[in-house]
Amino acid sequence: MRSYRYKELVPRHQKRVTLEEVARIAGVSRATVSRVVNGVASVDESIRRTVEKAISTTGYLPNLAARSLVTRRADAVALVLPSEDRIVGDPFFTRIVRGVSGVLSPLGVHLVLMTTSADTGDQVVADLRQGRLDGVILVHTYRADPLPNRLVRGRQPVVLSARPADPIPITYVDVNQTAGGALAAEHLVARGCHRVATITGSLDRPPGHDRLAGFCSAMARLGQPGVICVEGDFTRQSGAAAMRRLITAHPEVDGVFIASDLMAEGALPVLREHGRRVPDDVAVVGFDDSSAALSCDPPLTTVRQPVEDMAAEMARQLLKQVDQIDTPIRSVIFEPSLVIRQSA
Amino acid sequence: MRSYRYKELVPRHQKRVTLEEVARIAGVSRATVSRVVNGVASVDESIRRTVEKAISTTGYLPNLAARSLVTRRADAVALVLPSEDRIVGDPFFTRIVRGVSGVLSPLGVHLVLMTTSADTGDQVVADLRQGRLDGVILVHTYRADPLPNRLVRGRQPVVLSARPADPIPITYVDVNQTAGGALAAEHLVARGCHRVATITGSLDRPPGHDRLAGFCSAMARLGQPGVICVEGDFTRQSGAAAMRRLITAHPEVDGVFIASDLMAEGALPVLREHGRRVPDDVAVVGFDDSSAALSCDPPLTTVRQPVEDMAAEMARQLLKQVDQIDTPIRSVIFEPSLVIRQSA
DNA sequence: TTGTAGGCGTTATCAG
DNA sequence: CTGATAACGCCTACAA
Numbered sequence: 001m002r003s004y005r006y007k008e009l010v011p012r013h014q015k016r017v018t019l020e021e022v023a024r025i026a027g028v029s030r031a032t033v034s035r036v037v038n039g040v041a042s043v044d045e046s047i048r049r050t051v052e053k054a055i056s057t058t059g060y061l062p063n064l065a066a067r068s069l070v071t072r073r074a075d076a077v078a079l080v081l082p083s084e085d086r087i088v089g090d091p092f093f094t095r096i097v098r099g100v101s102g103v104l105s106p107l108g109v110h111l112v113l114m115t116t117s118a119d120t121g122d123q124v125v126a127d128l129r130q131g132r133l134d135g136v137i138l139v140h141t142y143r144a145d146p147l148p149n150r151l152v153r154g155r156q157p158v159v160l161s162a163r164p165a166d167p168i169p170i171t172y173v174d175v176n177q178t179a180g181g182a183l184a185a186e187h188l189v190a191r192g193c194h195r196v197a198t199i200t201g202s203l204d205r206p207p208g209h210d211r212l213a214g215f216c217s218a219m220a221r222l223g224q225p226g227v228i229c230v231e232g233d234f235t236r237q238s239g240a241a242a243m244r245r246l247i248t249a250h251p252e253v254d255g256v257f258i259a260s261d262l263m264a265e266g267a268l269p270v271l272r273e274h275g276r277r278v279p280d281d282v283a284v285v286g287f288d289d290s291s292a293a294l295s296c297d298p299p300l301t302t303v304r305q306p307v308e309d310m311a312a313e314m315a316r317q318l319l320k321q322v323d324q325i326d327t328p329i330r331s332v333i334f335e336p337s338l339v340i341r342q343s344a
Numbered sequence: 345m346r347s348y349r350y351k352e353l354v355p356r357h358q359k360r361v362t363l364e365e366v367a368r369i370a371g372v373s374r375a376t377v378s379r380v381v382n383g384v385a386s387v388d389e390s391i392r393r394t395v396e397k398a399i400s401t402t403g404y405l406p407n408l409a410a411r412s413l414v415t416r417r418a419d420a421v422a423l424v425l426p427s428e429d430r431i432v433g434d435p436f437f438t439r440i441v442r443g444v445s446g447v448l449s450p451l452g453v454h455l456v457l458m459t460t461s462a463d464t465g466d467q468v469v470a471d472l473r474q475g476r477l478d479g480v481i482l483v484h485t486y487r488a489d490p491l492p493n494r495l496v497r498g499r500q501p502v503v504l505s506a507r508p509a510d511p512i513p514i515t516y517v518d519v520n521q522t523a524g525g526a527l528a529a530e531h532l533v534a535r536g537c538h539r540v541a542t543i544t545g546s547l548d549r550p551p552g553h554d555r556l557a558g559f560c561s562a563m564a565r566l567g568q569p570g571v572i573c574v575e576g577d578f579t580r581q582s583g584a585a586a587m588r589r590l591i592t593a594h595p596e597v598d599g600v601f602i603a604s605d606l607m608a609e610g611a612l613p614v615l616r617e618h619g620r621r622v623p624d625d626v627a628v629v630g631f632d633d634s635s636a637a638l639s640c641d642p643p644l645t646t647v648r649q650p651v652e653d654m655a656a657e658m659a660r661q662l663l664k665q666v667d668q669i670d671t672p673i674r675s676v677i678f679e680p681s682l683v684i685r686q687s688a
Numbered sequence: 689t690t691g692t693a694g695g696c697g698t699t700a701t702c703a704g
Numbered sequence: 705c706t707g708a709t710a711a712c713g714c715c716t717a718c719a720a
Contacts, residue, residue, distance in 0.1 A: 373690065
């Protein structure tokens with residue numbers, strides 16, 4: 001039941017400075033030092049100064065395990081990413097990390113990185129119950145993942161990175177995916193494309209599904225129903241494969257909405273292989289505005305998703321739940337925007 | 345001195361199960377339960393079973409803050425990555441995470457992700473002293489980073505991901521970079537290349553420097569001194585830019601060693617732009633064997649660096665230091681190998 | 689082998 | 705406003 005490493009425990013000889021010691025030096029009680037440390041207002045100004053001097057001369061830092069024991073806060077949250085095969089090389093996750101730690105780190109809250117495996121669910125639940133974690137941010141959970149529900153039922157602080165496939169009462173942060181799809185449609189049509197296709201993401205996941213839905217209904221609204229549609233799975237490879245199928249089956253296409261920049265990055269070289277110039281022969285619009293959009297040749301016109309902001313919002317929503325149990329569920333939807341570069 | 349969030353602390357109503365309670369139910373003392381939980385051998389078999397039953401019926405899980413308070417272990421280590429601009433889209437870091445958490449996660453040790461900023465150094469040192477962190481893995485520290493030295497002087501567990509620029513007594517895990525450069529040289533020469541060039545990484549960092557050194561001295565040994573050399577900085581963009589300069593200044597090159605797959609990924613399209621076929625006109629060898637090598641067109645022949653294994657080793661070395669202070673410094677060097685695909 | 693009791697370093701309650 | 709004093713939950717000599 002316990003780590004075997006434990007046996008060989010060897011004492012570390014750091015002479016820790018304790019509240020006790022600071023108190024002795026300042027000539028006050030531990031309680032007073034604690035008040036100063038925690039910035040409690042009701043402390044006499046001169047005493048506060050004395051204590052602060054004692055703190056800085058001793059280099060005192062509070063032991064967080066002891067504090068955690070009584071406050072019941074770990075000051076740590078987990079970021080759970082999908083199993084790592086998919087995350088390799090996808091800039092999306094780096095942006096998530098950046099956004100999340102942007103709000104966590106100034107607050108001194110640790111970001112514990114986990115990747116899903118057979119037992120991450122149990123692990124996370126255990127960590128929460130053991131007081132090592134205050135809450136969880138779940139990124140791209142798969143459709144049948146029982147973890148979100150489990151956490152909700154356990155009334156544990158949790159935030160999802162996107163609308164869950166099945167409607168459960170949980171806080172999530174998302175971009176307006178359908179609006180994003182519509183932006184792409186409007187741009188392609190405005191550009192004069194008449195044979196329009198789309199390479200979708202995984203359709204069993206809400207983002208993939210919604211981007212497609214938004215794209216198609218906007219195309220219909222704009223007088224071009226019957227969009228050609230090839231399915232990918234958000235990876236670069238799938239983008240290339242999908243484009244190969246598309247261009248073979250429908251050599252006449254003159255505009256493609258590709259549901260992620262990463263897929264677009266895979267698809268563009270395929271267009272070139274087949275002698276198509278972008279955007280002259282085929283206009284291409286991506287989705288994400290990730291760093292991949294800039295590595296594309298030509299630079300990708302794409303639907304921007306403010307991932308860093310969204311991630312920051314996830315962190316804030318989570319902390320809110322941590323601070324106050326039973327915070328009402330309030331999901332936040334960001335609006336996408338179109339970033340016009342050279343591919344369309 | 346303290347997070348302001350503290351004030352609004354609201355009690356969380358999880359009825360925690362404590363040792364005390366399990367003990368009462370099992371009809372033994374707390375000490376005995378503790379022994380069972382920690383797998384101490386000297387516990388009567390029947391009592392152990394009774395206790396285990398009590399544990400499972402109550403769903404007891406030890407409070408780790410309390411444990412940490414007495415064991416002085418946080419069971420958490422930090423992974424410090426370079427500031428995020430560079431890490432975006434570089435598969436190297438995902439591989440590091442995978443390798444590290446592969447050994448940490450089964451042991452229940454948390455991986456706390458940090459990215460370098462102005463005060464990460466202070467943050468890390470404080471976390472260590474506050475007992476929130478047991479050790480630190482530093483990935484790609486910049487040359488003048490004072491943190492490694494600071495940690496060494498403080499006798500804190502720390503491992504670097506590569507040989508430090510300045511020789512300090514610190515444990516690091518690295519690949520034999522010069523041997524890697526040599527592998528590339530040998531392959532290009534064996535292939536019959538006569539006008540060989542290299543696009544280097546950042547030369548102020550040991551990996552960049554050593555790969556170049558290994559490559560050049562091997563070329564000289566093989567009878568082709570005077571290698572053409574263009575400097576990059578390990579990013580995809582720099583790879584493209586370097587190749588542009590190279591092909592313009594030396595249109596006669598027929599073989600290039602590019603010091604990272606990511607740079608190669610940027611460089612290959614440039615070769616194509618200039619009408620060069622790979623490998624027929626120009627043979628290209630990369631370095632890393634990252635996922636980028638496979639996304640290249642054609643798939644990249646490259647010097648493989650076993651990053652996952654190296655990362656796992658970093659974790660193990662770190663834990664060793666955590667378990668036993670003053671573990672002798674013992675760096676581990678992995679051997680590279682050549683993965684032959686289609687670019688050379 | 690088991691139980692008793694003290695301590696780990698903080699925060700929090702409640703007199704003074 | 706300040707100081708005792710009691711938790712917080714667990715580990716660990718030491719004694720039985």
